[in-house]
Amino acid sequence: xxxxxxxxxxxxxxxxxxxxxxxxxxxxxxxxxxxxxxxxxxxxxxxxxxxxxxxxxxxxxxxxxxxxxxxxxxxxxxxxxxxxxxxxxxxxxxxxxxxxxxxxxxxxxxxxxxxxxxxxxxxxxxxxxxxxxxxxxxxxxxxxxxxxxxxxxxxxxxxxxxxxxxxxxxxxxxxxxxxxxxxxxxxxxxxxxxxxxxxxxxxxxxxxxxxxxxxxxxxxxxxxxxxxxxxxxxxxxxxxxxxxxxxxxxxxxxxxxxxxxxx
Amino acid sequence: xxxxxxxxxxxxxxxxxxxxxxxxxxxxxxxxxxxxxxxxxxxxxxxxxxxxxxxxxxxxxxxxxxxxxxxxxxxxxxxxxxxxxxxxxxxxxxxxxxxxxxxxxxxxxxxxxxxxxxxxxxxxxxxxxxxxxxxxxxxxxxxxxxxxxxxxxxxxxxxxxxxxxxxxxxxxxxxxxxxxxxxxxxxxxxxxxxxxxxxxxxxxxxxxxxxxxxxxxxxxxxxxxxxxxxxxxxxxxxxxxxxxxxxxxxxxxxxxxxxxxxxxxxxxxxxxxxxxxxxxxxxxxxxxxxxxxxxxxxxxxxxxxxxxxxxxxxxxxxxxxxxxxxxxxxxxxxxxxxxxxxxxxxxxxxxxxxxxxxxxxxxxxxxxxxxxxxxxxxxxxxxxxxxxxxxxxxxxxxxxxxxxxxxxxxxxxxxxxxxxxxxxxxxxxxxxxxxxxxxxxxxxxxxxxxx
Numbered sequence: 001x002x003x004x005x006x007x008x009x010x011x012x013x014x015x016x017x018x019x020x021x022x023x024x025x026x027x028x029x030x031x032x033x034x035x036x037x038x039x040x041x042x043x044x045x046x047x048x049x050x051x052x053x054x055x056x057x058x059x060x061x062x063x064x065x066x067x068x069x070x071x072x073x074x075x076x077x078x079x080x081x082x083x084x085x086x087x088x089x090x091x092x093x094x095x096x097x098x099x100x101x102x103x104x105x106x107x108x109x110x111x112x113x114x115x116x117x118x119x120x121x122x123x124x125x126x127x128x129x130x131x132x133x134x135x136x137x138x139x140x141x142x143x144x145x146x147x148x149x150x151x152x153x154x155x156x157x158x159x160x161x162x163x164x165x166x167x168x169x170x171x172x173x174x175x176x177x178x179x180x181x182x183x184x185x186x187x188x189x190x191x192x193x194x195x196x197x198x199x200x201x202x203x204x205x206x207x208x209x210x211x212x213x214x215x216x217x218x219x220x221x222x223x224x225x226x227x228x229x230x231x232x233x234x235x236x237x238x239x240x241x242x243x244x245x246x247x248x249x250x251x252x253x254x255x256x257x258x259x260x261x262x263x
Numbered sequence: 264x265x266x267x268x269x270x271x272x273x274x275x276x277x278x279x280x281x282x283x284x285x286x287x288x289x290x291x292x293x294x295x296x297x298x299x300x301x302x303x304x305x306x307x308x309x310x311x312x313x314x315x316x317x318x319x320x321x322x323x324x325x326x327x328x329x330x331x332x333x334x335x336x337x338x339x340x341x342x343x344x345x346x347x348x349x350x351x352x353x354x355x356x357x358x359x360x361x362x363x364x365x366x367x368x369x370x371x372x373x374x375x376x377x378x379x380x381x382x383x384x385x386x387x388x389x390x391x392x393x394x395x396x397x398x399x400x401x402x403x404x405x406x407x408x409x410x411x412x413x414x415x416x417x418x419x420x421x422x423x424x425x426x427x428x429x430x431x432x433x434x435x436x437x438x439x440x441x442x443x444x445x446x447x448x449x450x451x452x453x454x455x456x457x458x459x460x461x462x463x464x465x466x467x468x469x470x471x472x473x474x475x476x477x478x479x480x481x482x483x484x485x486x487x488x489x490x491x492x493x494x495x496x497x498x499x500x501x502x503x504x505x506x507x508x509x510x511x512x513x514x515x516x517x518x519x520x521x522x523x524x525x526x527x528x529x530x531x532x533x534x535x536x537x538x539x540x541x542x543x544x545x546x547x548x549x550x551x552x553x554x555x556x557x558x559x560x561x562x563x564x565x566x567x568x569x570x571x572x573x574x575x576x577x578x579x580x581x582x583x584x585x586x587x588x589x590x591x592x593x594x595x596x597x598x599x600x601x602x603x604x605x606x607x608x609x610x611x612x613x614x615x616x617x618x619x620x621x622x623x624x625x626x627x628x629x630x631x632x633x634x635x636x637x638x639x640x641x642x643x644x645x646x647x648x649x650x651x652x653x654x655x656x657x658x659x660x661x662x663x664x665x666x667x668x669x670x671x672x673x674x675x676x677x678x679x680x681x682x683x684x685x686x687x688x689x690x691x692x693x694x695x696x697x698x699x700x701x702x703x704x705x706x707x708x709x710x711x712x713x714x
Contacts, residue, residue, distance in 0.1 A: 215545070
């Protein structure tokens, strides 16, 4: 078999063969063996330049978790002597994995440093359910107590009467709508319908008259669909006036059905 | 012809006694006994308390309504201080200066009885040596009715106590129900909350009885003086509580299931309670119950507010009460069974707060007749004839009149200006006396003497 001799300079070899043949052809004299061809030059490895570390892969699995769950970071790095990951993972080997328990959405950065420089790569894990608590409801949205105290208005009565007047009819109709909303919003709150009187009659008779006024207001609301078992009644007679002047205006203010949260 | 007779018959049947106003109703009890009570004098340190003593003694006997008090200006000049100061007259017509019994029994004094004596200081006590003599006797030895020594602290209050003890012994002789020892229970807000308070018949010894820190009012007392019932919001709703006046403690009372329960009156046996309640589901109606609230029985039957039923203390058989069945509240009468309902007041204004006299013949009540709504005066009405008399004539509020056990006096509240205070007066409107001064005080009831 013919040895293939690889020379970088193949043309030298061809020239040597050509020379030796020439010498042979020129005279068959006693021949002096031709000098051996010069050895081919040594095949030296060329000097390689320094290369930056290679982050072959850097992943997190799964990439989205719920708060309280865990995930696994995986990485593979070449040409690096120092490899580290932030957010508390720390220095690591070239290849590896680590279980993590992030409480919030976090971006992890892998830094690989070697003679050739530093390479970095990021990976982000999303944590759901870890958002900040929602802000308080805007001021325009009323609590049930506010609705009862501010939006359920008093109904007024004539002297010595518990009849529902036309103006009271309108007020109680609006009150019924508010109360229905209140009771839908809150399954447990009850509303007290209070009956009051002005100071002129006797306390004893006014206790009964106040009771009539509370009952009349409740009956009217129930007819409009407000649930009866959520409305309580009480008479305060003339024991809890909201004003004490001896004027018609104050007397009328006291002849009322008033609404409050039932304790 | 027939028609006319029929019409006459019908009108005759319908003719009720008209409610007429009369100028005076004689309420006064046995006012025929003439009692002479001169001023007593005190020896030594006792003298400084004699103003208090003498006015307390005179008023206690006068307020009982049992006597015609001899005016002091009609009395003989020489006032005996002990029995040896009195002698029998040599002859029936001999005039002395007060040293003969006959000086007292003849004109101008015309007394039947003489209370006399003196006081002294002894062992740091106020001591009374008191006598009651029948001055109509010819024979001195049978004239003495009372001869007794009384002791008390050396002070104005002690002198008043001794005077009242002496007056009580005198009144006991005549079987009269004096005021000494009786108590008035009432509502006061002077602590910042309406509570039930008590005081003596003359306004002394005012003491807080309930301490619920709520709205507590409408007191009533049992005839035997052992129980107090009232209305309170202490449990959040208007409810009836009963307390023993002997122990002060709350007694069990099962309120009807209702939005409103209020005490009305104890029955004469002190074992049952009238109340008014919305238990029927609509209007306030009159009910009767046992002392613990059991055996609830409905009495009234109207589609209106019926309140304040008061039972005749003599018969226990009929009630007066307040009802709105004809419009503004008026006073009605009916039997304890709820039948025979009739209206007593004539429909003018508002008539409320009825109270029976101890003899079961009259009621006192508050009426706005002749005044604006809210301006009440005290009236008295003969229940059988419906004749009435106006006792107060002010433009303020005069309410909740209640009779004293003596059948002569009334206690009531009156708002003259900013505050409401408690007053007593005789049932003819005279002798008004203010008993309270602090805070608003109202709704008095009078209990008999306890012993």
